[in-house]
Amino acid sequence: MLTRRNWVLRLSIVLNLVVLFYFGTHIASRNGGSDFIEELQAEGRSLALEMAEETEDSRKLRDVLSPSSPSVHTASQPQGTTSVSGGKSVRASTTVATSTERKVPSVALLPVSSALKAEPPIEHTLQELIPCNDRKRESRTAQRGDYWVLYNYVQAEYQPHCWETLTYTTHADYTFLDNLEPLLERWQGPVSLALYAPGTDFILTLNTIRYLRNCGSNLVSRFVTFHIYFPSKHLPKQIPKGNKILEEHFNCSNPPPWLNSTLAVYKSQKKLLYPVNVGRNIARESAVTYYILPSDIELYPSPGLIPDFLAMIQRQDPPLLHKNPKVFALSIFELETNMSLPANKKELVSMVKNGSAIPFHKKVCPNCHNVPKAREWLNADSSNKALQVFHIGKRTGYFVHWEPIFIGTHQDPLYDERLSWEGKSDKMTQGYTLCVLDYEFQILDNAFLVHKPGIKTLKKDPARAVLAGKTNALISKIIFPELKVLYGTRKGCAV
Known part of the structure; x- marks a missing residue:
């Protein structure tokens, strides 16, 4: 503080000298006042000498005075002097008095406080902070491995800039589309949705899209872009153009297609696996926003x-300024059947305390979604606080099998498309890659995900257990060795 005060006073004195020299020169040029100029020059040399002495003495004075000691006592200064940090004084008022006698207009000295005014902080716009380029959605048909994909088959009305919002990217078949409207009511933003529709499931999928667009919330038409994919060996018999399917309106007096239990699902009939990661990657790559x-x-x-x-x-x-690559992980919870969704963290914590909400998959696979500092997150008082990073976690140690769900970007690793939902462990290989690349999992406070009400319990499924065994063998013998070649290894990282 003392050093800062010294420099402020020096600056004030120099500026006062400049002002006085200006007016003195002006008077001299008009009245031939050479004596006055000489007097000003003498005063300037005196002040310069005083400042030089102060610079040498200030170091010694800092060793004597403590921060709490009064460095200047203006009340005890003799009349006609100006205090300078360190107890020295200069005859600044002499020059002013002389100027007054010669009828020079009085000039207010620069207040010390003006030198302390800081520049206002520069507030950057999202467009400046988020490095991305806009891209337009285009409907196209393309092969993806063993699958055909109808990208951007039915498009949302809303076309955002890449920096102005986030896209929720997800996957499903038509039997899960009862979740779309409650999701949208809370999300209120773009959704990129990849629908698996092999064989005759394609017609039921189109009818479901018609139902949602004609009979449901207008949030669907505004925000949801639908992509459809199916195996090359299970093509639909006919595929209309995406801009034509909405010309046929759904009869809203009929129940939504996912409630019609008399219709057999083609996927189940043919005992097809659900290619979950193909859908995840289609939806992700089709999103037009940066986040x-x-x-x-x-x-x-x-x-x-x-x-x-x-x-x-x-x-x-x-x-956010850390140099490591980063994603923003969300805590996830399950609710008892028929429970209302919590509107904020305070309501969620209350539900956890009374047992109507539990951490996600607590009764199925607790290690898969055990978020670092989960207990502290619940106990932290977040009322009236903005969304912020609560803790930075790593996918190592006790959390080596954590399957985080997070806000990320298009630069993050994709999911391995050889893995199915039935075989489990479908996000484990991506988690390993993130770990090896030394990602930070910046866990967000005042933000979370809740599963559709209904707590899951572990049920024996012999057929799925067999598939899980095959998946584990695929990962350990083929995928994991590939990842070690492609990305290397890091201590503590595991699949």
């Missing part, structure tokens, strides 16, 4: 997540 939330359609986000997250990005909180 994306790859998730499952039964997981509903906390309200206000999009504007709260973008506000955090615009604030540029310190964790």
